[in-house]
Amino acid sequence: MTSHEDLFFTQTGMERARVQGLIDKTLHHADDGELYLEYRQTESFSFDDGRLKAATYDTTQGFGLRAVAGEATGYAHASELSEAAIARAADAVSVVKLGHSGELAGAPARTNLHLYTDDSPLDSASFDVKVKLMAEIDAYARSRDPRIKQVSCSLAGEWQVVEILRAGGASYRDVRPLVRLSIAVVVEQDGRQETGHYGGGGRRAYTDYIAPEYWKAGVDEALRGALVNLRSVPAPAGEMSVVLGPGWPGILLHEAVGHGLEGDFNRKKTSAFAGLLGQRVASPGVTVVDDGTMAERRGSLTIDDEGTPTSRTVLIEDGILKGFMQDRMNARLMGVAPTGNGRRESFASQVMPRMTNTYMLAGDRAPEEILASVKNGIYAVQFGGGQVDITSGKFVFSCTEAYRIEDGKIGAPIKGATLIGNGPDAMTRVSMIGNDMKLDTGVGTCGKNGQSVPVGVGQPTLRIDGLTVGGTAA
Secondary structure (H helix, E strand, C coil): CCCCCCHHHHCCCCCHHHHHHHHHHHCCCCCEEEEEEEEEEEEEEEEECCEEEEEEEEEEEEEEEEEEECCEEEEEEECCCCHHHHHHHHHHHHHHHCCCCCCCCCCCCCCCCCCCCCCCHHHCCCHHHHHHHHHHHHHHHHHHCCCEEEEEEEEEEEEEEEEEECCCCCEEEEEEEEEEEEEEEEEEECCEEEEEEEEEEECCCCHHHHCHHHHHHHHHHHHHHHHHHHCCEECCCEEEEEEECCCCCHHHHHHHHHHHHEHHHHHCCCCCCCCCCCCECCCCCCCEEEECCCCCCCCCCCECCCCCECCEEEEEECCEECCCECCHHHHHHHCCCCCCCEECCCCCCCCEECCCEEEECCCCECHHHHHHCCCEEEEEEEEEEEEECCCCCEEEEEEEEEEEEECCEEEEEEECCEEEEEHHHHHCCEEEEECCCEECCCCCEEEECCEEEECEEEECCEEEEEEEEECCCC
16 A cells, blocks of 8 residues: 655655745745645446456546635646646746735644545455456346346545645645445346446445445345336326435435535625525525535545535525535635635646535424325436536436325336426425435535536435426326
């Protein structure tokens, strides 16, 4: 395993004191900024049609140097870790300070919190064990049902070390493991084919995921979903009550509401929530938080990519808008404290306010009570892709597992259902909140401005009235 202690200086020959001098000079008269150093090891395995299709391993490293002056940002990055490369970057980013004489913002507070292991997950199982796992998943799945025609699975892991250096000598280090297991099965009956999926992951070793009790449960869940879809009927269309299941359906909350509560959109007044702080934006009982401090969760970080400790940020409390997710720049310009949500995809990417683990807190209704209350509607359990317009709040989401609700009872599974609505409006239509809040299994990836970062979502069972359902029924 590669040691992370002073990794960026012992392996590159750079001298910390000289690099620090470059940072101090570059950020003189800037409002904020930092040198972000990154080292990342990644691997992935994919298995399809009974054979290993790909096994990859990659190591990347580099830096990003940033100077912030007012609302302007100078940013330069390179995959070459050397004092000469950093010096060239310093010349480029210093241009942003021309005519500016700022006072450098204070360094982030430090934290004793440690949310995940420093050990590399790539070293937690041998190559042979990882390949054998893929074959065992394939064989087990095919033994479960003769209707299974195809099995696909993948295993991915990464070990990321970051160090953030600021003017004055403050530095912050984080070591981030991340793994993910994905399983898909295709079933066929009477010429009809359907697919089911399962995925799980987190910031930990492979150990939990290669345990037979874990991956066998994952295969069974993927098969269950595929068989449900095999007997699905065309979805109805129209305006109706929708019950969202717990856990992964929180992706709708993430997209339709979460992005609109990020600081940059609100500072620029391009969010549907801009100017509504302190006002009611959701039904009573709706409380939404973003929490990056949950141990080993996919979306968690000990510190964000500016060195700020992550936090549990209350965004909506009992229906009232309480706050936004902030990086350092937007927090400074809005006159509030950063919340530890400054994130970047890699050293080549600029920092933006981003979600970590975003979820709705539980209410006091039993899920059975919520379902029994609906005369005519649908029960959406799993979602696929979706789109949202941040400014208007309008969203469209496709359901990958959903059912009719008729006279308070779950009916036939349906295929081709889409949910269409407006995020802020939908939050005011929440009429019942379940007592069964659940987080997703650890598969979320969020895209924003071309950057992707791992995230978590969650929610309890919810009843939302008056949503538009796009269907395929004649």
